[in-house]
Amino acid sequence: MTNRAVTLAVTGHIDLTPPSVPLVRAALDDLLAPYTGPELTGVSCIAAGADSVFAEAVLAVxxxxxxxxxxxxxxxxxxxxxxxxxxxxxxxxxxEVEVMDHATADRRAYETANRALLHRAQRLVAVWNGEPPTGRGGGTADTVQEARALGIPVDVVWPRGASRG
Incomplete structure (x- = not known):
């Protein structure tokens, strides 16, 4: 157990298959095991899939x-x-809830939200299958790429048996 405060942000796939969810949750529980209580801050957009699973794991500890x-x-x-x-x-x-200053949920809004996540993060948790960016921007791979460019450590979580639907 660690005694230092840490802020972890999450990025991840929204389309996890139902059998993947418990696998991802167990992997996130393992990742969060060194942290308990208010020393851990988790930052998430709480989208379906990985974001929400991470948020629930943060709250559970x-x-x-x-x-x-x-x-x-x-x-x-x-x-x-x-x-x-x-x-x-x-x-x-x-x-705490931070709403980005965009009227419409579009690619620009997602990119801004991802930058806000990274701005707060000491580490990024990426529930990610490792596939490269699609070129549309704002996705999981894009956020991982941006974190690495900023020097933010990235913990990739993609347990054996996980898949996207």
Missing amino acids: GGRLVVVVPSRDYRTAKVGPEHAPRFDRLLGAAA
Whole structure:
């Protein structure tokens, strides 16, 4: 167990297959094991998939959750009915919520949110299959690339058996 405060941000795939979720959660639990309580701050956009699984793992160890929302319309425009209850629960559990100054949830909003995550992070947790960026910007691989360029250590989490749907 460590006694120093740490801020971990997350980036990751939204389309984890249902069998992948418990695998990713177990890997995140292992990664977070050295930290407990308020010494851990987790920063997440709480999107479906990896972001929400990470946020739940942070809260489970008593960590402080900071939520970065990409745009003012994100909840209504991008949070689907299947994810809405989880999104709302995590938003309500957050110690802090930062909403990016974008009216619309688009690529620019995601890029701004990812920069905000990285600005706060001492380390980046990437729930990522290792595939290169798609060229559209704002995705998991793009965020990993940007973190590495900034000198932010990246912990890649992609357990054996994990896949995207």
